[in-house]
Amino acid sequence: MRTKTRIAKSIFLTFVTIGIIALILAGCEVRIEGEMGDNLSAWNDGAAKQAIIEFVKEVTDKNNPNYVDPADRVATFDNDGTLWAEKPIYFQLYFLLQQVKDQAKNHPEWPEQQPFKAVLEDDRETMKTFQVSDLLNLALASHSGMTQEEFEATTRAFITTAKHPEKDVLFTELVYQPMLELLDYLRDNDFKVFIVSGGGIDFIRAFSEEVYSIPKEHVIGTAIQADFISEEGKSYLKRFPMIVPPIDDKEGKPVNLHRFIGRRPILAFGNSDGDIQMLQYAADGDGLSLCLLLHHDDAAREWAYDRNSSVGHLDKGLAEAKARGWTVVSMKNDFKKVFPSE
Amino acid sequence: MRTKTRIAKSIFLTFVTIGIIALILAGCEVRIEGEMGDNLSAWNDGAAKQAIIEFVKEVTDKNNPNYVDPADRVATFDNDGTLWAEKPIYFQLYFLLQQVKDQAKNHPEWPEQQPFKAVLEDDRETMKTFQVSDLLNLALASHSGMTQEEFEATTRAFITTAKHPEKDVLFTELVYQPMLELLDYLRDNDFKVFIVSGGGIDFIRAFSEEVYSIPKEHVIGTAIQADFISEEGKSYLKRFPMIVPPIDDKEGKPVNLHRFIGRRPILAFGNSDGDIQMLQYAADGDGLSLCLLLHHDDAAREWAYDRNSSVGHLDKGLAEAKARGWTVVSMKNDFKKVFPSE
Numbered sequence: 230m231r232t233k234t235r236i237a238k239s240i241f242l243t244f245v246t247i248g249i250i251a252l253i254l255a256g257c258e259v260r261i262e263g264e265m266g267d268n269l270s271a272w273n274d275g276a277a278k279q280a281i282i283e284f285v286k287e288v289t290d291k292n293n294p295n296y297v298d299p300a301d302r303v304a305t306f307d308n309d310g311t312l313w314a315e316k317p318i319y320f321q322l323y324f325l326l327q328q329v330k331d332q333a334k335n336h337p338e339w340p341e342q343q344p345f346k347a348v349l350e351d352d353r354e355t356m357k358t359f360q361v362s363d364l365l366n367l368a369l370a371s372h373s374g375m376t377q378e379e380f381e382a383t384t385r386a387f388i389t390t391a392k393h394p395e396k397d398v399l400f401t402e403l404v405y406q407p408m409l410e411l412l413d414y415l416r417d418n419d420f421k422v423f424i425v426s427g428g429g430i431d432f433i434r435a436f437s438e439e440v441y442s443i444p445k446e447h448v449i450g451t452a453i454q455a456d457f458i459s460e461e462g463k464s465y466l467k468r469f470p471m472i473v474p475p476i477d478d479k480e481g482k483p484v485n486l487h488r489f490i491g492r493r494p495i496l497a498f499g500n501s502d503g504d505i506q507m508l509q510y511a512a513d514g515d516g517l518s519l520c521l522l523l524h525h526d527d528a529a530r531e532w533a534y535d536r537n538s539s540v541g542h543l544d545k546g547l548a549e550a551k552a553r554g555w556t557v558v559s560m561k562n563d564f565k566k567v568f569p570s571e
Numbered sequence: 572m573r574t575k576t577r578i579a580k581s582i583f584l585t586f587v588t589i590g591i592i593a594l595i596l597a598g599c600e601v602r603i604e605g606e607m608g609d610n611l612s613a614w615n616d617g618a619a620k621q622a623i624i625e626f627v628k629e630v631t632d633k634n635n636p637n638y639v640d641p642a643d644r645v646a647t648f649d650n651d652g653t654l655w656a657e658k659p660i661y662f663q664l665y666f667l668l669q670q671v672k673d674q675a676k677n678h679p680e681w682p683e684q685q686p687f688k689a690v691l692e693d694d695r696e697t698m699k700t701f702q703v704s705d706l707l708n709l710a711l712a713s714h715s716g717m718t719q720e721e722f723e724a725t726t727r728a729f730i731t732t733a734k735h736p737e738k739d740v741l742f743t744e745l746v747y748q749p750m751l752e753l754l755d756y757l758r759d760n761d762f763k764v765f766i767v768s769g770g771g772i773d774f775i776r777a778f779s780e781e782v783y784s785i786p787k788e789h790v791i792g793t794a795i796q797a798d799f800i801s802e803e804g805k806s807y808l809k810r811f812p813m814i815v816p817p818i819d820d821k822e823g824k825p826v827n828l829h830r831f832i833g834r835r836p837i838l839a840f841g842n843s844d845g846d847i848q849m850l851q852y853a854a855d856g857d858g859l860s861l862c863l864l865l866h867h868d869d870a871a872r873e874w875a876y877d878r879n880s881s882v883g884h885l886d887k888g889l890a891e892a893k894a895r896g897w898t899v900v901s902m903k904n905d906f907k908k909v910f911p912s913e
Contacts, residue, residue, distance in 0.1 A: 431833070434833045456826070457852070459855075462855075466826060474815070482799075487808055491776045506806070513801075513806040
């Protein structure tokens with residue numbers, strides 16, 4: 230009898246222990262679920278944060294009619310002005326200007342040729358008159374002629390050392406803390422997060438993994454052509470100065486994102502009129518979607534601009550957001566913190 | 572004293588229980604590691620299977636000098652003749668011929684125009700003389716003019732109902748069981764697995780998730796252009812008859828795969844001379860790589876062909892494999908089972 234009691238006690242204690250462990254594990258899960266949205270700590274409580282949490286809750290709840298299979302949980306983000314700052318000019322332009330200067334020795338014709346002449350002479354008055362075609366010429370000329378690996382190394386060197394002209398920090402320090410949290414929050418909820426940028430695809434890939442935890446294959450941008458070359462037992466891709474159509478801006482964004490991803494996003498986040506078509510494409514799919522525009526209205530902590538800005542011009546987007554009920558995120562009111570270092 | 576003993580016993584039992592649970596969990600891990608390569612059960616033991624297991628072991632072992640970070644574990648697979656059969660003609664061609672017939676009512680000029688005339692009249696003699704340019708004309712004409720969603724629906728309908736002309740099964744039943752296992756095995760070892768096919772990107776995406784568990788965004792192929800159209804509160808992509816250069820074959824494969832993925836593969840698997848450049852690109856990167864060619868030498872269970880075949884032509888590839896030590900996989904000797912239904 231004594232022995233039986235002991236055995237019974239042992240079994241009882243074993244079950245209690247298992248029970249305690251099970252409770253601890255269950256507790257973990259409850260805690261994780263209870264935290265929903267709590268890791269969006271750089272966001273102020275408000276309509277924008279609420280809309281995000283509500284949307285994620287609906288599409289991830291199997292019992293909700295708006296439930297979306299993880300395979301279809303595609304979220305697309307613009308880069309310049311949405312994930313990091315874009316003032317006074319798109320950060321890639323500094324790289325481009327540097328590249329033109331560095332490569333000038335191989336181009337004796339550039340000092341006499343616009344738009345190169347203005348760049349080499351630092352002629353800001355002329356540079357202010359540059360059209361999109363001038364910038365495209367500069368980009369094509371300075372971003373081609375090398376191998377993919379050489380271009381990546383040059384970009385890495387720039388992005389890890391070059392400083393912003395006004396704020397004395399690396400460009401990569403001007404990413405938005407609330408957006409980093411949002412990317413994590415979406416991934417934690419089994420979203421596939423992509424960048425869809427008008428900027429160069431290979432430029433962004435040089436820092437996307439480190440800065441945004443977005444793998445290179447989830448970066449979509451304007452691409453230039455390359456040739457495959459195999460010689461002397463080595464093979465490489467050599468970049469040549471031609472755009473892969475379309476340029477990844479405006480109507481080009483939905484075209485390119487579908488080419489890369491194969492489905493419509495259910496969440497799209499931009500900040501300028503160049504993002505409207507991407508948001509329309511997300512909004513017009515079947516099922517629930519969330520479209521967001523970041524409004525730069527915080528001159529104290531960042532910059533304030535919309536209708537009258539050439540960089541990040543936002544005008545029609547605000548009207549469309551109002552008409553369609555898209556979420557306008559106010560940097561001033563919705564961002565508790567702007568940059569990670571704050 | 573009795574009480575203290577009891578408490579001591581309780582604590583002891585608790586620790587024993589925790590120990591047992593820990594052992595069970597540890598046992599699971601040991602079991603999983605012990606299974607390395609065991610889930611390649613449709614492969615015969617031999618040099619090919621051994622090369623795969625050895626390669627995966629090296630690149631996933633942190634203490635091995637050939638260790639590769641998961642972010643860089645990119646594996647690329649050709650589709651036709653590598654993941655599924657391709658005889659007597661590429662399966663997409665049946666779809667294309669069907670599409671031409673279905674769309675003929677909207678093209679009164681086709682019955683008088685080659686290559687359409689031959690397709691509509693089922694004139695096999697003329698069809699045998701088709702050049703690549705003829706097939707491209709047929710593909711561009713029959714795969715454009717509709718929205719992306721309409722094209723996907725048509726493709727889905729075909730792929731889920733159309734039967735192979737010689738074997739009375741769906742085309743998707745002619746995937747290779749050893750390759751399905753290899754895809755799983757690589758993913759289990761944190762590889763990112765991509766298809767890189769000369770075939771149409773949207774055609775393959777219509778079944779890649781279901782058949783290969785490869786998400787649409789991991790499918791790379793020949794793409795055609797599209798326009799973004801927004802009208803009456805709806806927006807969609809309309810396909811138009813122009814290739815996005817380059818065609819995803821031969822030199823085009825490394826160009827396109829890098830455009831989509833942003834890095835070189837460390838493992839590349841093909842079956843024809845159209846895959847050589849993709850394998851070269853993988854082989855010529857830094858670090859360890861594994862290049863494989865499937866050799867169709869099994870007339871009894873599948874088809875036997877190489878140098879004299881127009882479909883899946885393999886000649887230079889065999890020479891290059893010999894010279895570079897690439898792994899030639901013999902369907903006859905290395906595949907224990909060919910198709911899942913066997």
